[in-house]
C-alpha cells in the first residue's frame with residue numbers, strides 16, 4: 001500500500017493560481033469553492049515589502065481532526081493516506097469544516113448546478129463553440145466508486161447540503177495520474193508520490209530540501225510538505241484574496 | 249358518562265379567552281417558522297446567513313447551533329429539579345415538578361428539531377446517524393445521550409410521576425377519561441403503590457442525574473475538543489456548559505411557575521418557599537458561571553497563544569463586545585437582584601421573574617459568543633476575517649420552534665393537571 | 679427476599695445495560711490496528727448505534743416494568 005504525499009516548493013511558486021483553475025476544471029467545483037487555494041502574502045513594510053505565495057490544498061492529515069469528528073464516518077482516511085468524503089453518506093453537519101484548522105472544506109449551500117460560474121442553459125452560442133455539449137462537463141471517472149468499500153468519493157459530484165473538499169484527485173490517482181494541480185503547474189511547484197518508496201520524487205525532495213508542514217503544532221500530521229520556506233507568521237497580510245464573498 | 253359538569257383541577261378542560269389568544273400567537277409563530285423552513289428547503293441552506301469560514305468569509309455554524317445548545321441547556325434544569333425533589337425530599341417544590349419535567353421534554357424536542365434545521369441533509373441525517381454513528385465523534389454522545397437516552401428517560405419519569413394524577417383525574421367524568429385511564433394503567437393510589445412509586449422514582453432520579461452530566465458534558469466537548477479553534481479548546485467548556493444549562497433552565501422554571509401561579513389564580517401555589525429555593529439555586533449557579541467566565545478570559549488573554557489572545561480581545565473590547573457585555577451585564581443584574589433578595593430575606597416574584605428572564609438573555613448571548621467569533625475571527629491561517637448576520641429565515645425558524653414549545657405546553661395544560669393535584673378528590677364515580 | 683417484580687425489573691435493566699455495553703464496545707466503536715484504517719470508519723454492524731439507543735431505552739424501561747408489573751393476589 002503506497003503512502004501518498006505532496007510536496008510544494010515555495011521557492012518556485014509565483015502565485016499564478018493555475019493550480020486553482022486546474023482544480024476547478026477537473027473537479028467542476030461551484031462558484032466560490034476553492035479546493036485548491038493560493039494565498040498571496042505580503043510581509044514587512046515598504047520599502048522592504050516581500051510578497052510570497054502559499055498554495056493550500058487539503059493537507060490529508062494523518063491525524064485528521066475532520067475524520068475524528070465526523071459523526072457518520074463520511075469523512076474517512078484511506079489506507080493510502082487520502083482523506084476523502086463519502087458524498088452519499090455525509091449528512092451536512094459541517095462538523096469537519098469546523099474542526100479542520102486549515103479551512104479547506106466547502107459546503108454546498110445551494111444546488112451546485114445553480115452555483116456554477118455561468119448559467120449554462122441551452123445556449124446555441126456556447127454550443128457552437130463546445131462541439132454541442134453543455135458545460136459543466138461530467139467526467140465519467142467521477143462516477144466510479146473507489147476503494148474496497150466502493151464509496152462515491154471523487155470530485156465533480158456535487159450534491160446540495162453536503163461537504164466537499166480536495167480529494168487529491170482520487171479519480172486520477174487511481175489511474176496512476178498525478179492530481180490536476182500537480183500536472184498543470186507551469187513551474188512544477190508540486191510533486192506527488194509515495195513516501196514508502198525511497199526513490200519516489202517526494203522522498204528524494206524531502207531528503208534534499210528543508211521542509212515544514214502547516215500548523216504542525218496542532219498535531220494533525222499533514223501529508224503535504226512545504227519545501228524551502230517558512231510558515232506564515234501571524235504578521236503576514238493576505239493580499240488579493242479571492243472574491244468568494246457571500247455567494248455560497 | 250354523566251352529564252354533570254365538574255370543575256377539573258387547574259383549569260383542565262376549561263378554555264378561556266386568554267388561553268385562546270396565547271394559542272393563536274403560538275400557532276402563528278409555528279406557521280411562520282414552517283414557512284421559513286419551506287423556503288430553506290427549497291433554496292437550500294443558502295437562505296441562511298451561514299457560509300464557509302476561510303476564503304468565503306462566513307461562519308459555518310450560527311444561530312441554529314447556538315439554539316441547539318440553548319434548548320438542550322434549558323432542558324437540563326427541569327429534570328434535575330424533578331430529580332432533586334425526589335432525592336433530597338424537597339416537598340415544597342413538588343407542585344412545580346410536573347411543569348419542570350414537561351419543560352425538559354419539550355425543550356429536548358426543540359433541540360432535536362433545531363439539529364434538523366441545521367443539517368444540510370436532514371432526512372439522510374436521521375437515517376445515517378442510526379446506521380453509522382461513530383463513538384469517536386462528540387456528536388455520538390450528543391445524539392445518543394441527549395436526544396435519545398435523556399429524552400426517553402425523562403419521558404419514563406414523566407409518565408410514572410403522572411400516574412397518580414391520571415388516576416385521580418379518571419374519577420371525574422370528562423371527555424379525556426380514556427386518556428387518564430390509559431395513563432394510570434391500573435394505578436389505584438394504594439399505600440403500597442405509593443411506596444413503590446417513591447422507591448422507583450428515587451432510583452430513576454439517581455440514574456438520570458449522571459446521565460445528565462454526561463449528556464451536557466458531551467455537548468460541551470463538541471466545542472471543547474477542537475484543538476484548531478481558538479476560543480473553543482478548553483477544559484472548562486464541558487463544566488461551563490453544565491452550569492450555564494442550569495442557569496438558563498432554572499430561569500425558565502421560575503418564569504413558568506410564576507406564570508402558572510398567576511394565570512391559574514392560585515395565591516399560595518407554588519409556595520414562596522419553592523420560589524426562594526429556585527432563586528437561591530439561580531444565584532449560586534450564576535456566581536459559579538461568572539467565576540468560570542473570568543477564569544476562561546484570564547487564561548486566554550494572559551497566557552493564551554497569539555490567536556487565543558486576539559479572540560479574547562475581540563470578545564472583550566472588539567466587535568463582539570456588545571454581545572458579550574450584554575450577556576454578562578444581564579447575568580450581573582440578575583445576580584444583583586437575587587443577592588439583594590437573599591440578603592434582605594424578602595423574595596418577590598416579579599423580581600425573580602426578571603432575573604429568570606435576564607439569565608436567559610445571558611444564556612443566548614453566551615451561546616452565540618461561544619459559537620460565532622471563533623469561526624469568523626479564529627482562523628489559524630491568515631484568511632481574512634469573516635462576518636455572520638443571521639437572515640430572517642433563521643430567526644423565523646427559531647421563533648417557530650419557540651412557538652411550538654409554547655403551544656405544546658399550552659395544549660398539555662388543558663388536557664392534564666399541570667401541577668400535582670394536592671389531595672385525593674372525593675369519589676365521583678358515575 | 680426479592681419480589682418477582684424486582685427480579686423482572688432487574689432483568690430488564692441488565693438486558694438494557696448489556697445491550698449498551700456490547701453495542702458500544704463491540705459493535706459500534708471501530709477499534710483495531712492501525713486505528714486510522716478505513717475499515718474503522720464504519721460500525722462493525724450497521725445500525726449498531728440504534729442498538730445502543732435501544733439499550734438505553736430498555737434500561738430505563740425497567741422502571742416502568744417495576745411499577746406496572748401486575749400485582750399478585752391484588753384487587754385487580
Ligand code: SF4
Nearest residue numbers: 058059060061066100
Ligand atoms: S486539512 Fe482539514 S480537511 Fe484536510 S485532512 Fe486535514 S483536517 Fe481534514
Ligand code: SF4
Nearest residue numbers: 070090091093094096
Ligand atoms: S459535514 Fe459530512 S463529512 Fe463533514 S462531519 Fe458532517 S457528515 Fe461528516
